Every structure is written in C-alpha cells, then in structure tokens.
Amino acid sequence: MAPADKTSALVQGTLDMLILKTLALEPMHGYGIGMRLEQISKGAFQVNAGSLFPAFRRLERDGLIKAEWRDTENNRRAKYYALTAAGRRRLTEATREWEAQTAAITRIMRATLGEA
C-alpha cells in the first residue's frame, strides 16, 4: 500500500501536539520523528516531509522546540530538535485539552436515548 493512502488527514494543531509528544522523550531529527510517529501509531499515521517540515518551522518560530546540528550514530550530520521549557508547558496544556475534548466526544457518541 502506498504511503499516501495511509496518511489520514491530520489537523495542523494535532500534528504539532504529536511532534511535541514525540520529542518529550528525547531529542530527534526530522526523519526519526516521522518514523517514531509511524511506529507508535502502528502504521496509522505516516506523515510525509511536506507536512513535517512546515510543522518544524512553525514550532521553532513559536519557541516550543529548538534545533541543533549534531552527528548521528552513523557519523552523519542531522538537525536535531528538542523540546524547550515552553514546549513542555504547551504539551501539558495540549494533552489536557485533548483528553477533555475526547472524553466529551466519547460521552456524546455513547449516549443512548434516556441519558441526559
């Protein structure tokens, strides 16, 4: 199956949040982040470069992540992104919001006739 078919339409804000979460564990370079997202979502999300890179720029501009050129394991140079303190705060907020939203939607979807 071609990667394009498997990429669900991810809202911009959601992608940002996912990237922040990925970086919460450890700093990573761009391809690594894309791979991690694919791994953890068990193949549900395959984000391509065209969405990742603009997201990186946005997040960097807003001061939520910072970038640094480093050597990879294979002695290549790659640009590594890491969370900033502001990014960490934002992630906490976003997680809370997301959980509240999801809970509310779940409640609505599960509501049967007779429930309030």
Add this chain to the structure above:
Amino acid sequence: MRRVARRVLAGLRTLLRRDHVEHDLDAELRAYLDAAIERHMHAGSSREAAMRAARIEIGSATAVKQQVHEAGWEARVEDVWQDARYAIRTLRNAPGFTLVALLTLALAIGANTAIFSIVNGLMLRALPVAAPEQLVLVSSERAIAGDYAAGWTVPVWEQIAKRSSSLGRAAAWSVFSERLDLASEGEADPVDGLFVSGNFFQELGVMPVLGRAFTADEDRLGRAESRVAVISYGLWQRRFGGDGDVVGRSILVHRVPVTIVGVAPPAFLGPEVGRAFDIALPIGSAPLILNDDQWGTPAGRSYVAVVLRLAPGQSAASAMSVMRSQQRQIIEAAMPPKSIWGENQDSQLKDAFVLVPAAAGTSELRRQYSRAVVTVLVIASLVLLIACANIANLLMARGAVRRRELSLRLALGAPRYRLIQQLFVESVLLAAAGAILGLLVAVWASDLLVAQMSTWFDRVTLDISLDWRVVSFTVLMTMATALLFGLSPAFGASRVTPVTDLKDMAPSLHGRSRRISARGGLVATQVALSLLLVVTAGLFIRTFDRLVAVPLGFDSERVLVVEINASRAPSAAGARTALYQQLASSVAELPGVEHAGVSINTPANHGVTLVTGYTVRGETERMRNERDWDTIVNYVTPGWFRAYGLSVRAGRLIEAHDTRQAPLVAVANEAFARAFFSGRQAVGGTIVDVMGPPGRARESRTIVGVVGNVVEQSLRQDAFPSVYLPMSQWTMPFPEPDQVSLSIRAKSGSPILLTRAVAAQLLTIDRRLSFTFRPLQDQIDAARHQERLIAWLSTFFGVLALLLAAVGLFGIASSTVVRRQTEIGIRMALGAQGRDVITLALRQTALATVAGLVIGLAAAVSLTRYLQAMLFGITPLDPITFIAAPAVLALVAVVACVMPARRATSIDPMAALRCE
C-alpha cells in the same frame, strides 16, 4: 504578544539571510533523505532500491521547500516584492499608458495637495506659539454675530491687563496692521507694522532669535523708552542682510528714531494668519510714531485685539464667566459715560464678553477666502475622480490585451488571488509614483496660488509648508485613488477562462457585454463630472464678467492716487485743510496734470470710511430705523470731481468759494437723493447731521448739487447714500485726518509718468510729508480680485476635466472600433455605407456620452445652489451657462470621436476578413 514578536523577528531573519536559511533547509532535507535511505537499507533493500524508495517517500524536494516557505509570513512579503518588480517591468513596457497615467495622476493629486495645503495653512494650522490650545480671543457677542474681528480700546485692554490675577495672563496687539514708513523723507517705504503689548512675545512663548523682546517699562503710553522695535526674520534678511549686529541699530519709523532690540524667529509671522508683520513696536510707542496724542486715550480711536492664556485645566467657559462678572468694572473704569461716538457705557455693557478659541490665530483672510478655497478643493477632488475613471478605463482596456498572459499564469497554477494581487500592486505603484510627482507639482502650485491671492493692500503670506496633515492627506488620497481605479479592473481582468482565452487569438465577433458596460459606465461618469465642472467654471466666469460690467460711476483712466501722510506736518486748527487745499491746487498746475483733488476716501477702496447720519430738515422725524440715516461722508477739494470725471446731474459741484466762512454746503449722490428726497428736488434741501456729540448744536447743510453714484467699497453692493463736503468746511468734532488721498488725472498717457514731478512738488510744499503712489486701476482690480482668481482656477480645472473626458471618450471609441473591426469589415463587404459603419462603431460611445450629459445636468441643477453665496449677477441656474456647457461637452465628444470614426470607415473589408 511575545509569540507575534518572535514570529516577526524570525520572518525578518529569513528575509535578510535568505541564502543561509536556504542552505540550512537543503542540508536538513539531504539528511532526511539519507536517513530514509538508511532505513530502507536496514530493512534489506539494495542501495538503488533504497534510494528510489526514499525519493518516493519524500516526494519533490522543491515542493517541500515551498511548503516550508509558505509557513512563514515573509512569503507574503516576498510575493508582493516580486509583484512590484514585475509591475515595474510591465509599466516600463507600456510607456504610452504609463506616461499618460502618471501625468494625469500628478496633475490631479498635485492640485488637490496644493489646495489642501492652502486650506491647512489658512484654516487648520495652529500658530507657532507655545501651547496654542490654551489661547482664547476676547470677543463680544456683537462681533460674533456680525462676523468681524472684535477690537477693544486701549483703556479697556489696560483694565484687563490689570486684572491678570483673576482673569489670567493676557496680551494684546493692534487690530489693524499699520503701514509704517521706514523712509527718511519723501516717498514712503512702507512695511507692515504691529503694535503689541509689552508681554506679547513672552505670553505667546515666542522667543526672539537675536536680542530680546520688550519689557513692561517699554509699554507705557507716550514714553520715550517705548521707541524700541522687534523686527521680523523676513525683514532682517531682506533689509539688513541677516547682519549679526542689527540689535541696537536705530531706524526711522514714520520719521521717529526707533532702536531695534530683537529679531523674531522665522516661523512666527504674526498673530493673524495670512498677514505677516515686518516690525513690531510696543503699544506705548503708537502715540509717538503716529504723532497722535489722542491715541490710546478713551477719546482716541485705537483698537487692539486681546488674547488670554487659560491656566492649564481651565476651561474657556469658566474663564468667560469670570470675565463677564468683571465686565462692569472694566467698562466703567475704561470708558467715559458718553463718548463722542454716541456709543456709551450702556451699549458696551450690554455687549457681553465672549471667549473664542484662538489656536489658529485670527484671520481676516480666512473670513474672506475660506468658502472659496473649500469650493476649489471640492472641484479639485472631482477632477481627481475623473482622472481615476480615466485610468480605470485605460487599465480595463489593457486588461483585455493582457488576457493571454493572465490565462497562462492561471493555467500554470497561480491562484486567482495572486493575479488580483499582481494587478493591484501595479495600481498602487502607479498611484504612488503619481503622488510623488504630484507633491512636486503641489509645492510649486501652492506657492503660485498664494502669490496670486495678494493684492496691493493685502500682502498675503501663508505658511504652506508640508506638515503631517498635508502628508497624510496625500497618502490617504493616493490609497483611495489606487483603490478606485485599480480594484475593479484587477477583478475584471482576472476573470479569464484559460481554455478559451489561450485559444482565442483574434478579437471575437461578439464583444464581452459585461466589461463593455462597465467601461461605458465609467465614461458616462466622466462625462457627467466634467459637465458639472464646466458648469461651475461657467458660473464663475459669468460672475466675474458681471462684476466687470458693474458701472463704476467714475472714469478710471489715467488716474493716479497718492496716499499722503501729513502726520509730521503742522496740525493747528484749520492748518491741515489749508495744506490739503494747497496740495491739490498746486499739483493741478503741474504740466501733464488735467485735474487733481484731495479727499478722505477714494472709490473702490477698502479704507475706513466716515459714516454719519442725516435727516432732512423740514420733515417730521419719520418712522425709520437709525440704520436708514447712515450716510458715507467724504471731504473733497473742488478739483476732485473732475479728477474722476464726475459730472453734475443737478445743481453745481463744490467750488473754490465754498470756504469756511461761506454757508455750509454739501453735494449728494443719486442714492442719497433718492433715499432722502424721493420724488422731490434734492438741490436746495437742507440736511441735518444727527450723529454729532451730545451737547452740540446739530449742524445743517444745504445741498447744492447731485452727482452720479460711485462705487465706494464693494462692487457687489448697491450704491450707498453719500455726501461730499468741502474740505475747507471741516466740522467734525475731531481733528482733520493726517492721511488723505490725492487723486490726479493725467492729460494723456500713463499717470505713472507724473510721479516724479508730483513727488517733487509735494516735497516743495512741505518736506515732512510722506506719500505712496498707486494707479487707480490697482484698486479696481483688487475689488474684483477674488472673483477673478476663482474664475481662473475653475476654468483651469474645467479645461482639465474636459481634456480627461475627451481622452476617455477617444479611448473607448478607439477600442470599440478595433475590437469590432472584423464585424465592421463583414458588414462593409455586405454593402454597409459609411454612415451605417459609424453608427455601428460609435453607438455605444454616443449612448454613454448622452447618459453622462443627462446625469451631469441633473447633478448640476441640484448642486449649484451651494454656490449661491459666491455668485454675482446670475442665478445658480443661469440659463446661458446651462446651455453652453452641454454644448461644449457635446462638441468635445464629437471631436474626440472623429479619428475613431475615420478609422472605422477606412477599414479594408478584405484585411478584416482575413484576420478572422
């Protein structure tokens, strides 16, 4: 907030270090690709397979870079910058259009800016003093109602100044600016003088650039210390060459030695907008300079304007109530119970003080000109509208030509909004370039206009330099202009359909009806606005024409007026009249002089006239208003009537034998005879002066002659009742004036040739006289000056509007012919004649023109009533104007269409058919 700042900074960094950022992104993408290849190789693919898979995964690197680029705001800016450069190239490739558009815009925007800067200088700008918003002028209810500048006598001013602890700090200056003579002898060297209170400069916060201002000591009436002066910066440069040691120098003012103590700063032209002062002297020096020891006393007729500075936070209303509460004490202390003018304390007390904001100074010029200037501004903005319509039309025509280019861009994937943005940026650039050129035009034009506003007695000086108001006006107008002419064509032109437009090389058989009617609508608007402007110009031209046609009542050819100031000559009782008689008779003897006479007033003059009231002896006091007794009084020597070519209608003129000892006589004008003696014979009647001071016997005179009406002051007013009294029979309760006019009629040729002889003769009689020469024609021109200026300006704009309309009509007619030439060719091949062809080609244009004329006429009919106050001798719906204007426009339209029509009939059917 911080996020915004961070984004802005990051965007700027990207813009400025473009290459660095691009390299970084390239490197990051390469690293990404490498990581992808690694991953695939790990999973077992060969290197080539891995590379292929990785490339597919990434997709187009360029596309990725583009996506990243779009994520930042600087992408928009770069787009606009790119559009701007493209626009410049496009405009350069269409030099004809660009030139025409730039020229039109420069003229229209320039004219608007010029006139607005005059509006600004005249009406909006604050005086260059400290805290102008705290200044209030002391006026009175009567002055406000009569719309004239309130003046207070010096004693009243002194009372106000004394009460500064309760009323606030005040300063004063002479209401009428004096022409002060700096010459040492003979012909006068007049400059504009101002008498000011000792604290004038300090109160207004105007610090001299050299020397100092006056002290309180120097402002005591009649004291020798008051003979000091502060000269204006302009006078310092002009007369003294900016010489550093001018302070302390002594100059003669009206033959009185005065010491210069300071030089005013260049920005300060005086408290009155429109009039610049050359020299300021303390009020205390006036009696010495003007040689009038009554000046400044309750009996004298000297008036000053008084301004108060409000305390910070104090309102004008509260200051006014304080002043009104002290009005009684002030008036009682300052005025005698009854003055000779019949004005008394009661009438002054009834006329309550009013405080008027004076941030923009006082101005007679403003009163005179504000309506006219605003009208011209409206006219100029209408011309700008027409210019915008013109350019919009031209842009639409070009839009049709650029269809292919725009379709190509659309087909290549540009979003529609980029097309619109591109076209709009073009318009903005055009407007901006036009505005910059226009500013240059404006600077030149406003100088010219202000110079045109001056007349012989009114040297107009306005500060018309560009300040924030003028600049923001220009910027706003430019943006509005760009929007007006740019937006619609941009939207219209972008409405292309790539498929059909790319295929379609030749003009099609069927025109696009929507675009055509838009252009037709524009042309109709242009025609309508032009008609409105031509009607306006016509009305003003007719007004001026009517004004010129007003019979002056006297013969102005070959007349020279000499203003004589005899203040230094002896003034014993009766000596002055004897002097004036002598001047008149001796000058009359000079070769080349036909007649000469001395008088207090001259015709068509703005001078201050004597007015008194008469009734007729022998009739009961009729039930008339006091106003009906008002009569202008002029004292003249016998030769005066003949100097003006006035002949007697009944009875006789004033003769040499009407001396002091002879019975008191008067010569009346026809208006007087009609008003006071309606139906009866005026000659032989007796009139009684009712305005004399109380306690004096009322003087009566016999009328010995009647002369025709003469224009006294304004050409617009009907003739006013006047009487002429012999100079030798001066009976006013105050001394004869020290300034009179000697009117000389030359035998032949220009009267200017006589100046030297007359000057010599005057000096022979008394060396202490000072005088100024002036051809009478100057006075008459001054009386029509404003109307002439407006007529000229509105004609200029009317012609401009006509030209623009003609260009617009020509444009649309031409493009119609070009667009439909195939159709025309076919019809000609099928046998259509010349006339049919023309009809076909020009029908649209004709319809648009007629529609425009109708709308324009309707607009003119409903709008010209606002000009009523400025017209003279015609109604706002003057038939001649309303017939001539549409005729002129129709003619212009026909002329504009001649060439396109010729082109249409000379189309070769074969060539046209081959094109399709």
